Amino acid sequence: MxxxxxxxxxxxxxxxxxxxxxxxxxxxxxxVTGDGxxxxxxxxxxxxxxxxxxxxxxxxxxADADALAHVQDVITRHLVRFATQEDLxxxxxGSVAGEDLTVLDPVAGDYLLAxxxxxxxxxxxxxATTREAxxxxxxxxxxxxxGALLTMLTRLVNARFAVEVGTFTGYSALCIARGLADGGxxxxxxxxxxxxxxxxxxxxxxxxxxxxxLKLGPAVDTLRALPEEPVVDIAFIDADKVxxxxxxxxxxxxxxxxxxxxxxxxxxxxxxxxxxxxxxHHVAMRRLNxxxxxxxxxxxxxxxxxxxxxxxxxx
Numbered sequence: 001m002x003x004x005x006x007x008x009x010x011x012x013x014x015x016x017x018x019x020x021x022x023x024x025x026x027x028x029x030x031x032v033t034g035d036g037x038x039x040x041x042x043x044x045x046x047x048x049x050x051x052x053x054x055x056x057x058x059x060x061x062x063a064d065a066d067a068l069a070h071v072q073d074v075i076t077r078h079l080v081r082f083a084t085q086e087d088l089x090x091x092x093x094g095s096v097a098g099e100d101l102t103v104l105d106p107v108a109g110d111y112l113l114a115x116x117x118x119x120x121x122x123x124x125x126x127x128a129t130t131r132e133a134x135x136x137x138x139x140x141x142x143x144x145x146x147g148a149l150l151t152m153l154t155r156l157v158n159a160r161f162a163v164e165v166g167t168f169t170g171y172s173a174l175c176i177a178r179g180l181a182d183g184g185x186x187x188x189x190x191x192x193x194x195x196x197x198x199x200x201x202x203x204x205x206x207x208x209x210x211x212x213x214l215k216l217g218p219a220v221d222t223l224r225a226l227p228e229e230p231v232v233d234i235a236f237i238d239a240d241k242v243x244x245x246x247x248x249x250x251x252x253x254x255x256x257x258x259x260x261x262x263x264x265x266x267x268x269x270x271x272x273x274x275x276x277x278x279x280x281h282h283v284a285m286r287r288l289n290x291x292x293x294x295x296x297x298x299x300x301x302x303x304x305x306x307x308x309x310x311x312x313x314x315x
Contacts, residue, residue: 002045002061002062002063002064002065002067002068002095002097002274002275002276003059003060003061003068003095003096003097003098003101003273003274004059004060004068004072004092004093004094004095004096005057005058005059005060005092005093006057006058006060006090006091006092006093007052007054007055007056007057007058008055008056008057008058008079008088008089008090009054009055009088009089010055010056010083010086010088012086013036013050013051013052013055013056013057014036014051016056016079016082016083016088017032017036017038017049017050017051017056018032018038019082020038020040020049020075020078020079020082021038021040021049023078023082024040024074024078028040028041028042029041036050036051036052037049037050037051038050040074040075042070042071042074044062044067044068044070044071044074045060045061045062045063045067045068045070045071045275046060046061046062046071046275047059047060047061047071047074047075048061056079058075058090058092060072060075060092061273061274061275062275063275063276064276065095068095072092075090076090076092097270097274097276098269098270098271098272098273098274098276098277099269099270099271099274099277100270101270101273103267103270103304103307103308104304104306109143109306112145113143113144113145116144116145116148117148118144119144119147122174122202122205122206123144123147123171123174123175123202125202126169126170126171126174126198126199126202127141127144127171129169129198129202130168130169130171130198133169133198134169134195134198140168141168141169141171141172142171142172142175142238142264142306143306145305145306146172146264146305146306146309147171147172147174147175148175149305149309150172150175150176150179150236150262151175151176151178151179152179153179153234153260153262153311154175154176154178154179154180154234155179157233157234157258157259157260158181158233159176159179159180159181159184159233159234159259160180160181160183160184160185160233161184161185161187161231161232161233162176162177162180162184162185162186162187162232162233162234162235162236163186163187163188163189163223163226163232163234163235163236163251164176164186164187164188164189164235164236164238165189165219165223165235165236165237165238165239165247165251166189166190166219166236166237166238166239166240167188167189167190167195167196167199167214168190168192168195168196168199168238169195169196169198169199170188170196170198170199170200170202170203170212171199171202172236172238173186173188173199173203173212173214174199174202174203174206174208174212176234176236177203177206177208177211177212178206178208180211184211185211185212185213186211186212186213187213187215187222187226188212188213188214188215189214189215189217189219189222189223189239190214190215190216190219190239191216191217191218191219192216193216196214196216200214219239219243219247220243220246220247220250223247223250223251223254224250226250226254227254228253228254229254230253230254230255230256230257230259230314231254231256232251232254232255232256232259233256233259233260234259234260234261234262235251235255235259235260235261235262236262236263236264237251237261237262237263237264238263238264238265240281241265241268241281241284241285242280242281242284243284244263244284244285244288245284245287245288245291248261248263248288248291248292248312252295252297252298252312252314255314256314257314257315258313258314259313259314260311260312260313260314261298261310261311261312261313261314262309262310262311263288263292263309263310263312264306264307264308264309265285265307265308266285266288266289266302266307266308266309266310267304267307267308268281268282268285268307268308269307272285272286272289272308289302289310292310292312295312296315297314297315298312298313298314298315299312299313299315300312300313
């Protein structure tokens with residue numbers, strides 16, 4: 001349970017942040033940005049500090065409980081020691097695991113669903129079919145509000161050629177296909193004939209089957225078979241997480257200027273926030289999230305939509 005937070009009541013959060021980072025910079029890796037955010041990287045873990053109107057916000061992370069306690073102790077001692085003109089109190093929350101974080105409150109999630117363009121009968125029926133046929137695996141289907149976002153983004157970039165990696169039962173493919181410009185085409189990739197077969201009748205029913213080309217097999221092979229010139233207008237990545245970095249690289253090379261890559265599940269249920277999770281897909285997603293943030297080929301934003309969605313626009 002290596003995550004913990006604290007909010008230190010103070011009228012001078014920015015001053016304390018800079019003072020702490022200046023001092024610890026002699027013994028730890030520190031960084032401060034112009035938006036009032038600073039980081040302290042210790043051997044035991046990391047603490048992120050934000051200067052907010054309510055005070056100094058602290059977020060401590062580490063690989064285990066003992067390491068987290070060490071990070072908390074170092075930050076607390078130095079803050080209190082150098083706050084000579086204030087009597088600061090640093091009260092840390094109990095430690096939690098990343099998977100226990102509630103990224104989107106159920107009340108907010110329900111409100112979002114109730115206040116976007118409602119799904120039509122085809123989408124409703126496909127969602128119901130997916131739940132009945134796949135059971136617990138149906139959670140792999142995008143929510144309706146995320147599907148509506150995909151349709152809108154596809155329209156906004158005036159996409160004529162779209163790529164999807166990970167089709168499942170075809171709900172997101174249908175949403176993307178609906179946003180395509182006249183004559184547009186979606187190439188969607190998956191490895192399951194059983195699950196994708198559930199989507200085909202919905203595509204037909206929506207009158208969009210002629211816009212959707214399904215390729216069964218490893219998506220990497222399908223992507224590498226595409227022309228090398230920039231032909232992709234929008235891409236949606238929602239497949240096996242270990243290969244996200246490969247999918248992203250193959251797509252971004254073929255993305256036209258102004259095109260958009262949309263990546264789903266970049267939070268991995270909160271596990272990317274928690275350094276205790278070190279399975280291959282956790283490491284791969286953290287690495288990719290950092291890579292995109294620093295990728296000079298794109299401008300990007302990460303959104304707290306459902307399980308985290310990143311938008312990366314090709315420069």
